[in-house]
Amino acid sequence: MTWWRNISLSRQGTDRLVGGGLGLMAVISASVVFFILIFVCRGALPALREVGLTRLLTDGRWLPASSREPQYGVTAMLAGSLLVTAGAMLLATPLGLLSALFERFYAPRNLGRWYRRVLELLAGVPSVVFGLWGLMVLVPAINRWHPPGQSLLAATLILGLMVLPTLALTASAALESVPAAYFQAASALGMGRAATILGVALPAARTGIGGGALLAAARAIGETMAVVMVCGNIAQIPGSVFDPVRPVTSTIALEMGYATAAHRSVLFATALLLILMVAGPLGLAAFVKTQQKKRTVRHA
Amino acid sequence: MPDPSRHRRTRTADRLLGALCWASALAVVAVFLWLLWDLLSQGLSHLSWSFLTGTVEDAGRGGGIAPVILSTLLILLVCLAVAVPLGVGCATWLSEYQRPDGALAGAITKAVDLLASVPSIVFGLFGMVFFCQVLDLGFSITAGGLTLACMILPIIIRTTLTGLHSAPNELRLGAAALGMTRHSALRHLLIPAAVPGIVVGVTLGISRAMAETAALIFTSGYATRMPSSLSDSGRAMSVHIYDLAMNVPGGAANAAASAAILLAVLTAINFTASKLSDRWHAKAVVTR
Numbered sequence: 001m002t003w004w005r006n007i008s009l010s011r012q013g014t015d016r017l018v019g020g021g022l023g024l025m026a027v028i029s030a031s032v033v034f035f036i037l038i039f040v041c042r043g044a045l046p047a048l049r050e051v052g053l054t055r056l057l058t059d060g061r062w063l064p065a066s067s068r069e070p071q072y073g074v075t076a077m078l079a080g081s082l083l084v085t086a087g088a089m090l091l092a093t094p095l096g097l098l099s100a101l102f103e104r105f106y107a108p109r110n111l112g113r114w115y116r117r118v119l120e121l122l123a124g125v126p127s128v129v130f131g132l133w134g135l136m137v138l139v140p141a142i143n144r145w146h147p148p149g150q151s152l153l154a155a156t157l158i159l160g161l162m163v164l165p166t167l168a169l170t171a172s173a174a175l176e177s178v179p180a181a182y183f184q185a186a187s188a189l190g191m192g193r194a195a196t197i198l199g200v201a202l203p204a205a206r207t208g209i210g211g212g213a214l215l216a217a218a219r220a221i222g223e224t225m226a227v228v229m230v231c232g233n234i235a236q237i238p239g240s241v242f243d244p245v246r247p248v249t250s251t252i253a254l255e256m257g258y259a260t261a262a263h264r265s266v267l268f269a270t271a272l273l274l275i276l277m278v279a280g281p282l283g284l285a286a287f288v289k290t291q292q293k294k295r296t297v298r299h300a
Numbered sequence: 301m302p303d304p305s306r307h308r309r310t311r312t313a314d315r316l317l318g319a320l321c322w323a324s325a326l327a328v329v330a331v332f333l334w335l336l337w338d339l340l341s342q343g344l345s346h347l348s349w350s351f352l353t354g355t356v357e358d359a360g361r362g363g364g365i366a367p368v369i370l371s372t373l374l375i376l377l378v379c380l381a382v383a384v385p386l387g388v389g390c391a392t393w394l395s396e397y398q399r400p401d402g403a404l405a406g407a408i409t410k411a412v413d414l415l416a417s418v419p420s421i422v423f424g425l426f427g428m429v430f431f432c433q434v435l436d437l438g439f440s441i442t443a444g445g446l447t448l449a450c451m452i453l454p455i456i457i458r459t460t461l462t463g464l465h466s467a468p469n470e471l472r473l474g475a476a477a478l479g480m481t482r483h484s485a486l487r488h489l490l491i492p493a494a495v496p497g498i499v500v501g502v503t504l505g506i507s508r509a510m511a512e513t514a515a516l517i518f519t520s521g522y523a524t525r526m527p528s529s530l531s532d533s534g535r536a537m538s539v540h541i542y543d544l545a546m547n548v549p550g551g552a553a554n555a556a557a558s559a560a561i562l563l564a565v566l567t568a569i570n571f572t573a574s575k576l577s578d579r580w581h582a583k584a585v586v587t588r
Contacts, residue, residue: 222419
C-alpha cells in the first residue's frame with residue numbers, strides 16, 4: 001500500500017473538501033460504538049447508584065416489578081447465560097471441528113464443496129427461525145421425554161446448532177492456511193492421515209481455531225432470539241438440564257417493553273454486564289492473536 | 301524393518317477419525333434437512349398469493365403479510381441509505397487518506413471492530429434510547445432502519461476495505477503520475493475497482509439486517525397496519541415470526557410460512573453473495 005500523500009502533489013480545494021468529508025464519515029462511524037457505551041452506561045447509572053452492584057449480585061431473586069420489596073438479583077440470569085453458552089460450545093466445538101476436518105481432509109473434493117455450501121447456508125439462517133423450529137419441534141420432543149420441554153437443554157441444543165457453522169467455517173479457514181509444505185513433510189515422514197491431522201494440521205491451526213471458538217462463544221452469549229423462544233424464561237439456577245433458565249439477553253428482550261424507573265435502569269445495567277461478558281472472550285482472542293504475531297516476528 | 305503392529309495402529313486411527321468426521325458431517329446435514337423439512341411442510345401449505353398480498357388479520361393468525369413485507373423493505377431501505385455511504389466513506393478514508401499503521405486509523409479500525417462485537421439486543425436498547433427518545437423519532441421505521449444501519453456498518457466497512465486493498469497499486473501510482481486529483485482518482489479508478497467488495501458487503505449487510513429481530517423489537521415496533529410513511533411503526537418479517545410464535549396462540553402455522561419465505565429470500569441473497577465473492581476472488585487471482 002502506498003501512502004497517497006507521499007506521491008500526490010494535488011493541493012486542490014476539492015480534494016481537501018472530499019478528504020475532510022470522508023474523514024468526518026470515518027469519525028462518525030467510529031463514534032457509534034462510543035455512543036452505544038455512553039447511552040447504556042447512562043441508562044444503567046441510576047441502578048448502579050441506587051441499587052448498587054453488590055445488591056445486583058447478591059439479591060436472591062429477580063422481582064424487579066414488585067412494588068413492596070423489589071429484588072434485583074441477576075446471578076441466576078448470569079448463570080443462565082454462562083450455562084447455555086458453555087453447553088452450546090461443548091456441543092458445537094467437537095462437531096464443528098470434525099465438520100471442518102471432514103471438509104478439508106476426508107470428503108471427496110466436490111462433496112466437500114457442497115458441504116461447505118450447506119454450512120454457509122446454515123450460518124445464514126436467522127436466529128428467529130432457529131428459535132421457531134426449536135419451539136415447534138425440539139421443545140415438544142423434549143417435553144414428551146421430560147417435561148416441561150422449554151429448558152436449558154433446548155436452549156443449549158438450539159444455540160449449539162446456531163454457532164456450529166461459525167466454528168466449522170473459521171476452523172476450516174484456519175486449516176486452509178496451514179502451509180502445504182507441512183503436509184508434504186508429514187507425508188514424506190510416512191505419517192498416516194490421522195497422525196498428520198492430529199500432529200501437524202491441528203497444532204499448526206490452533207490459534208485460528210481457538211479464535212473462531214472464542215468468536216462463537218461471544219456470539220452465543222449475546223444471542224437473544226433463538227434462546228428466548230426455547231429456554232422457558234424462569235430466572236433460577238437450574239437444578240438439571242431439563243429445568244427452565246433465563247439468560248440476560250432474554251430478560252432484556254422480554255421486560256424492556258414495559259419496564260419503568262428502577263426496573264428499567266437495572267435492565268440497562270444487565271446490558272452493561274452483557275457487554276462485559278461478550279468482551280471477555282473477544283479480548284482474549286485479540287490478546288492471543290497479538291501474542292502469536294509477536295512470536296512469529298521473533299522466529300523470523 | 302517396519303513394525304507391523306504400529307502400522308495397524310495407524311490404520312485404525314485413520315479409520316476411526318474418518319468415521320467420526322463422516323458421522324458428524326452427516327449429523328449436521330441431517331439436522332439441517334430436518335429443519336428445512338419442518339419449516340417447509342408446515343409453512344408451504346399456508347403459502348399462497350393471497351398470503352403475500354393480504355393484510356394481517358386476527359393478530360397474524362389469518363390474512364397475509366403484505367404490510368410486514370413492505371415494512372421490512374422500508375426498514376432495509378433506510379438502513380442501506382445510511383450505512384452504505386457512511387461505510388464506504390469511512391473505508392475510503394481509512395484506506396486512501398491514512399497510513400495503515402497510523403494512530404488515528406488504528407483507533408478507528410479498533411472502534412469499528414468493537415462495534416461489530418456488540419450483541420444485537422444492545423443495539424436495540426441503544427436505538428430505543430437514542431433514535432426513539434433522544435432524537436424523538438418514536439417507534440418508527442426510520443428508527444429501526446437507523447439502528448440496523450449501526451449494526452451493519454462494520455460489515456460494509458470491512459468488505460469495502462478489502463475491495464480497496466485489492467485494487468492494484470499501479471492505479472494509485474499512475475493517477476499520481478498523470479497529475480490526477482485525488483478525488484477524481486477515487487471516483488474514476490479506485491471506487492470502481494472496489495465495487496465488487498462493496499457489492500458483497502451490501503449483500504451481506506442485507507442478509508444480516510433481514511435476519512435481525514432483537515434490535516427491531518424496541519425500535520420499529522409491532523404495528524401490523526400498512527405503513528403510510530417512514531415515521532410509522534412497522535413490524536419486520538423476523539419480528540412477525542417472533543410475535544406469532546411467542547405471543548399468539550395458534551400462530552405457528554403462519555409463523556412457519558413467514559419463516560419459509562424469509563429463509564428462501566435469505567438463502568438466495570447469501571448464495572448470491574458467496575457466488576459474487578467467489579467470482580471476484582477468482583478474477584483477482586487471474587489479473588494478479
